[in-house]
Amino acid sequence: MNKETTITRGQLFLLILKFEIGVDILSLPYRIHLISKGGGWISVFLGGFLIQLVILLCWLLMRRFPSSSIYDIVTLIMGKWIGKLLIIAYVGYFLLMGTSVLVNAYGVINRWMLQDTPRWAILALFLFSSIYLVRQKLRIIARVLVLISFLVLPMMVLISYGLKEVNLLYLLPLTEAGWPNIISGSTETLMAMFGFEFFLVVFPMVEGSSGGKLKSVASASAVVVLLYAFTVFICSTAFSPQQLDLMPEPVIYLLRSIPLGTMDRADFLFLPIWLISIFGAICGYYYTASYGISYLFKQKHHKKAVPYVVLASCIIAYLPQQKEKLELISTISNRSAYFFLMILPLLLLVLSYIMKRKEKMI
């Protein structure tokens, strides 16, 4: 393996952390509240547990092929032609995931900060900066994303300002929605935590043993669960349940209502930070997609595929004009995630056991 393209385990940890905290941090408390009411934070922990299982499943598959990415694995197990189709499907999935994050990010900017700025202008901003970043070597992308991942800290500091407003009584009764709802609420968390799939592609490029890599990914997810639970907890205690029913993005409302000394609107500070963080997540998806394309065309470097991937994603994000159609993109991508991250890896794992396909340990 070329040394230029490897990243360390610490970098992997921060990258996964960064990818999992996505757009949904803004709306998660609301969506969970709709389903599981005061027990939202329990749903988050349940979802986190489920995510760990999914990660474990993917890892079991990846472990059998230590020097191959998911693209290699599908070709190895499914054969050349089905493999190619599956690679295309995975590329499409990553592209769609990136696009859905992009669409949501645009929606938030449009609602909260720049109402009159045309959509193409904001997409162009994303377009140019993500082409600039994703074209670099993986190592450099990782360096930038590690810096971006530190932005989680100020985000959390700002959110924790909400502690001043906490009223624990809003949580009670905990199981108001009933256990079935709390459990089904955990799927919302599951969706909010997609992003770890980055490791399906970069797994062979990370230094260290496969057990160590699992540790990085799993602990990153665990940290994200804690942060999510914290956010959900603060939002559902700072706002009364009736208020929360009306707030699709409670985190922003939360920041908006707290005066921060010399600053009247802390959300103006929070949103750019959040946006950069989202930008990092989008670039992660673009990287995996362009890596897949370059793998498909047997190119040495993923550089050439990047402009096409980014452009395609921006065009998809530009086309639909109504709100419903925009939401459709994220629905499709979230639904397909179940297939690509759970069903297919499980299938591949079972097949690899049956066919006794396994990479020889070196």
Added chain:
Amino acid sequence: MTPTNQAFSELKMNISYVEQSLYCTDDLKQQQLLLNGVQSVLLYIDSLVDQEIIQTHVLTALNSQAHSEIYPSFTTLESRKDTDLQRGIDSLIQGKCLYIIDGYPEFYILSTEKMYVRSTTEPENEGVIRGPHNGFVEQLSVNLNLIRRQIISPSLIVRYFNVGEKTHTKIAVVYLQDLANPELVNEVKERITSISSDMVLAPGFIEEFMEDNPFSLFPQQLNTERPDRVIANLMEGRVAILAEGSPSALIAPVTFFAFYQSPDDYHGRWIVSSFLRLIRMMSFVIAFTLPAVYIATISFHSAILPIELAHTIKKSLQNIPFPALVEAMLLELIFEVLREAGVRLPSRVGQTIGIVGGLVIGDAIVRAGLVSYTMIIVVSLTAISSFLVPSHEMSSAVRILRFPMMIGAALFGYIGIAFGLVILTIHLCKMENFGSPYFAPVAPFRLADMKDVWIRFPIWALRGRPHDARPQRLNQQKFSRSWKKRE
């Protein structure tokens, strides 16, 4: 390669060959001598040699040996025999003189160069309060002497190179054999030898010929006139490049943060130095974001300001006909013009700039209703912050950076600034020089190297060298305060 040419045994032919090679330049002088009945001649270029050396070390030496054997000996620093006339001519134009004897196909090359040496003074653009007050001069040998005198170690290596087809600029690469990474040293040597140009003016030329990212705004080699700074960097395993005729050394590879470390930091107490360095880092951010933030706040997000402040600013903006961006651009450009004029003007008329800039522009422009008072505050704060950088190149880079930031802010508000910062970060992370990451130790992130970046830890805590130059040994000191344990 210059063609070789054996000397003739006849004196006249030798002289005419030399004369023709130098196109009979008028400052080529000949001194005819007759020793023991044998004709001989001393050839030199008048404008390059030291008359006194010729007088005391060549002519008197020759006269005192008038009746001894035919091969004289000289008391100049260097004298050697040669038979290649072309080489003789090459040394002639370096300031040496040739002594040719009739009937012998051999001649002497005697070193008689004249040096005009400026005394070492404190460099004007890198002054310090405490610490040594000497700086490099235009003479390479003096500069090397300044370095050698402070690193008294056999592992300090100097390698000479001649670059420039016509100028033959002498370049010295200095490094510590047991510290600097051999790959790095080879890379530097390779890049220097691959320079093929008629003229090499140091250090700007060398820098541009050697750097990895020629299209970047940021300087990638540290340019310093201070021997102590060079020495400190050599001790971190870096390579210094000095050139004849230039009072500054280039240091490679350096990181972004090297430009924010001043030699002063290491002469003061560490808490004070850390505070000053933090201020400097803050000024870096202010210098290119403050106008952008102001523009974005005024034109997009004025809701972020507390009501009272928003009123005051709105009031001051009432009579201004331009959008904030135009206002800021106007003032920034005026400031840049003033600054450039201040550098070019002779110091005797320099005061005028102060009056024109301060009184006329500062006050009158507001009264004329072109620019608001708040904008004057913002621009002057930015201007002052951009001067806090100890390195001139870096401060210029930062000054240019703020124009795209301002445009981004005017188009997209805070989002524009955020993306501007992201692109800047990507650029900084992407850059590598001589195989070392430019933005180290922030990207790649190394907590252990942070000791000398944002704040300066006490010297005794700086046990390791920074990792970015990939030195051969990372450890630079053991625990120096072991006496403390006795208590």
